[in-house]
Amino acid sequence: MAAPPRHVSMLSISNSNTGAPQSASSDKPQTPQPSPSPQPTSGLRVPSNRKTIYDRHLNRSRNAELSRASFAYLFAEMVTYAQRRVTGIQDLEKRLNEQGYPLGLRLLDLLFYRSTSTSSSALSSSSTSSSPPNRPLRILPLLHLIHGPLWRLLFQRSADALEHSVSPDTPNEYMITDNDPLVNTYISVPREMNMLNCAAFIAGIIEGVCDGCGFEAKVSAHNQPTEMWPSRTVFLLRFGDSVMEREKVLERNGVK
C-alpha cells in the first residue's frame, strides 16, 4: 500500500512544476549535466547521468577496467554454457574458440584505432589517416602486435614469451606463452578432463585477430604447467599454406 500513494504524489509534483514557471523546469535537466564531467567515471555507471559505455570516448581506456570477479562469473557461465550438449573435450574447446573468434575480429578495429590515435596527436590526425595505419603485413609484426598491444588491451600486460617452432617440418608454427592466463585464474579442471584448457577462448580471440589481418591461422591452447606457474598456457599458432607462400614473396620483395 505504500507504493501507489507515493507515485501519485510524484505525479502531482511534476504536473505542478510543468504548469508553473517555465524556468524551473528548464533548470532541472541542466543541473545534472555539469555534474558528471568533474567527477570522472568511477564504479557502476548509472544510465540516468547519461554516461553509458556508448557515450564514452573510444580511446579512453584508463578507467574502463572491469571487476575481475564479475568477469570470472561471466566466464564460468560461458564455460558451463559451452559444456552443454558437448561430446568431448575437443568439442568443448572448439566451442570456446568459436566464442572468442568474433571478439578477436572486432577487437582488431579497436586496437588499430587506439594505437594510431595515441601515436599521433589530434592535430596531425589528418596526415596520419592518409597513410595507412600500421597493419601488419608480415608474420612477425603480427605476432608482436598480439604479444604486446593485444595482450595489454585484454590483460594489461604483455604475454610472457613468443617463440618460433624449432622443428624444420613446421616452419608455420609459432608459440605465444602466458604464464597465468586471466581466464584460468579461478578454474580447476577436473582430473578426468586434464587435457582441457579453457584458454581456448583466448585462442579464439587470437584466431579472430589473425584472420582479421588477413592471416589465415588455426590457434589452439595447450597446458604446459611448471612448478612456478601451474596454469602456464602455450598458444600454438599454425598459419595456413597461403600465408607462408605470401610470406616468401614479401620477403623476396623486401616488404617489412
Added chain:
Amino acid sequence: MCAHPNPTDRAGGLIYQREFQAGLRKLSTNDYLVLAGTFHGVHAITRSITPKLPLAPSTSPVASSPGTTAPATSGYSYPNPGVPATGLEFLETDKFHLTCFQTLTGTKFLLFTDPLTGNVDTIMNKIYELYADYVMKNPFYQLEMPVRCEAFDRHLGAWLRGRT
C-alpha cells in the same frame, strides 16, 4: 596450530575436509561424515531453541527470521527481530576449540584449532574468501558436491604455509 576446516553443505553433508598439521591422528572418513551430520543437527537444534520474547498484541507479527519453523510461535519474536537466530558458533574444550562459520546460503565451515591459536576469525574469513574465489567461480564445481578443486587446495595450502 592445528586446524581442519570442513565445509558442510546445507543438508549436512561433508563436502571438504583438510588437515593443516601433518601427523595428527586422523579420524576415518566415515567419522568425519558422522561428525558433519551430527554437527548439522546440533546446529539446527541450537538455533531453534533460541529464546523468544512474547510480542505485544498490537504489533503485527514481524517478518520472522528465515529458518524458523514454527507457525505456532507467531506471537513471539527474537529480541532483535531483524537479526536471524544463529546456531552454535563456538565450542570450547580443554584441548581444542571448534569454531563454526555459517555463510549466508547456509554452508558451514568448521575449524578445529588448538586453544592457543589466535585470530581464528581471520583464518575463517580467508578460508571463506578462497572458497568463494576458487570453488564458487569454478565452472566445473557442482553445488553440494564434494570439493575437488586443485587451485583451492593450492592457494589454501600456500596461504597457511605463509602464516606459520
